[in-house]
Amino acid sequence: MKCFECGGEVLKTLGAVKMACPDGGFIIFKDIPMNQCRQCGEQYIPGKWAEKIGFMMRNRESLTPSEIIQVPVVTPASDACA
Numbered sequence: 001m002k003c004f005e006c007g008g009e010v011l012k013t014l015g016a017v018k019m020a021c022p023d024g025g026f027i028i029f030k031d032i033p034m035n036q037c038r039q040c041g042e043q044y045i046p047g048k049w050a051e052k053i054g055f056m057m058r059n060r061e062s063l064t065p066s067e068i069i070q071v072p073v074v075t076p077a078s079d080a081c082a
């Protein structure tokens with residue numbers, strides 16, 4: 001399988017999928033079987049797993065996190081990329 005984004009080689013792997021919650025938070029689903037582009041990192045999640053993740057997102061109040069991580073939030077000065 002070739003990447004639809006860049007044409008790079010897509011490999012079977014276990015990856016993390018980050019899903020945005022309506023409340024502005026995120027949930028990260030770890031060790032999801034997927035195909036990932038070696039070149040650009042584009043993720044191709046099998047339909048069965050996309051469904052599973054969708055289901056877990058709808059029932060996220062009942063999920064038990066295996067860990068809680070802190071995520072740095074950076075607001076760069078407007079001239080940071082000048």
Ligand SMILES: [Zn+2]
Binds near residue numbers: 039
């Ligand atoms: Zn790619």
